[in-house]
Amino acid sequence: MNKAQKALYRGVNKLNDIVKITIGPNGRNVIIDRDNGSPLITNDGVTIAKQVTLPNRYENLGADVIKQASLKTNTEAGDGTTSAIVLATAIINQAKRALFWGYQPTQLKDALLNAANKALALLPQHVRQIHKYEDLLHVATNSCANATDGAMVAKALSKVGPDGLISLEMNQLGTTTLSFTNGVKIAAHLASPYLKTPALHNVKVLVTTGTVKTIQEILPILEDAVQNKTPLLLVADDFAPEVINALVLNRAKAGLQIVAVRSDALTDCAVVTDATLISPANDLILANATTQHLGYANQVLFETDAMVILSDTSSSPSFEQHLYLLKDELNATTDDYHRTRLKERIANLSATAGLISVGCPTEAETMEKRLRIEDAVAATSNAMRDGVVIGGGLTYLKIAQELNSQAIGERILKRALPAIYHQIRRNYHFHPRDCTAIDAATVIKSVIQNATSAAAILITTGAIISNAI
Secondary structure, three states: OOHHHHHHHHHHHHHHHHHHHHOOOOOOOEEEOOOOOOOEEEOOHHHHHHHOOOOOHHHHHHHHHHHHHHHHHHHHHOOOHHHHHHHHHHHHHHHHHHHHOOOOHHHHHHHHHHHHHHHHHHHHHHOEOOOOHHHHHHHHHHHHOOHHHHHHHHHHHHHHOOOOEEEEEEOOOOOOEEEEEEEEEEEOEEOOHHHOOOEEEEEEEEEEEEEEOOHHHHHHHHHHHHHHOOOEEEEEEEEOHHHHHHHHHHHHHOOOOEEEEEOOOHHHHHHHHOOOOEOHHHOOOHHHOOHHHOEEEEEEEEOOOEEEEEOHHHHOHHHHHHHHHHHHHHHHOOOHHHHHHHHHHHHHHOOEEEEEEEOOOOHHHHHHHHHHHHHHHHHHHHHHHHOEEEOOOHHHHHHHHHOOOOOHHHHHHHHHOHHHHHHHHHHHOOOHHHOOOEEEHHHHHHHHHHHHHHHHHHHOOOOOOOOOO
16 A cells, blocks of 8 residues: 555545544534634534545545545435445445455455445335324434424424425524425526525515626616615526626625526516516516516525525415416426426425524524534435435444345445444444434435445545645
C-alpha cells in the first residue's frame, strides 16, 4: 500500500470517528463552529460531514469521497447518512486486508459490487408494509428522536400522503406548530443560484411567457417592489443573462427580496396566484405590464426543482374552473405522455399542504430541530411507500448472516455490515431482543448501495494529483 492510499484511508477513518458517535436514538451531538453565526448543534450525519475539512489535504480527499455516500443517501432516503459513512469505512478497512493478501483492486471492486447486489436481493424478505398509524408514528419518532416532533410528522403525512406537500420554515416564536393549507406544487428552476432563498412571504407574482430580455421591461414593477418593500417573484420561460445580473445586483444593493424562476407551468402559476398571464395570446406585452397584472401568494417555498405556492386563491372560482378544464382535457386525450403530465398537474394543483413551523428558545436549537424534522419527513414518506424493516442496525446484521463467507466480496460485506449495529449498541447500550425501532427499507437500500460504491472507488485509487500549493 503506497502513501497516497494510506492518506486516503486515514481520512476516511478520521471522518468516521467524528460522525459515528451520532448514530442511533441515543447518539451524541456535535457542535459546529460557524464564523457568521451562532454554533450549530446537531446529530445529523450529513450536516456534520459537510462541515469536516481535514488539515491534511490528502486525507481530506479520502473523507470527501466518503461524504458523497452520505450526501447521496440523504438525497435518496433522507436518513441513514451516518450509517453510510460507518459502513463505507468498515468496508474499506476490511478490503485493506484483502489487498494486503494479494487481491487485485479491480477484482475486489467487482466482487464488492456483486456482493452489494446480493445483499439488496436479500432485503425484501425483511420488509413489511405499513398499515397502521402506530407504525407511521414509530418511524417518525425514531427519526426525530423526539416523541412530540415525531407525532407532528406522522400527523402531517397521514393527511397529505407520502407524495404530498410538507414544507418547513423556522420561526422566532419558540414553539413548533403544524398547520394545513391549500398548497400547489409547480415545477420551476431558479434563474440563478445567487437568487436562492428558502421562502418568500406575502409576495407579489409576475408571470410572463417568453424570455425577459431587458431589465427595462420590468423596471416599473421592480421600482414599485423596492419602494413598498414588497417581496417579488418573477416567473417566465427564461431570462436573459443581463436581466439575471441586474436582479442579483438589485437584490444585493437595494435589499429587494426577489426570486426569478424558469417554469413551463405558467398558466397554472398565474391561476393559482390570480396573476394576469403576460402573453401575446392575452394581447399583453411585458413592457406594458403594471402592478395591476401581478398576482399574490401568502407564501412561496422553493425546492430544488419546484416551488410550493400557498395561496387563498387556490379555492377561488377561477381556480376551480381551471382545474375543471384540465380534467376535461385529461378525459379527451389518448396520448399516454400527455395524460401522465395532466395527471401530475391535476394532483399538484389539488393537494393539501402541511406546513411545519419550527421554533425553539435559541437559533441553534431551532436549526438542529429543523434538520431532524426534515430527515424524519423524508424517512417516513419512504416508509409509507416502500415499507419498513426492524431498526437498530439489526437488519444489516441479519443480511450479513445470510451472505456467503466463501466469496471475497460477500466475505468483506459480511464482516462490514454489522459495524452499524455494533456502533448503535455502543451509543445506546441495548439488547437485540429489546429493540423496537423500525427503519424505512429505502434507507437500508441506499446505505448499502452508496457505501459500497464509495468504498469501491477508494479501493481502486492508487495515486493523488493535487493542485494545492
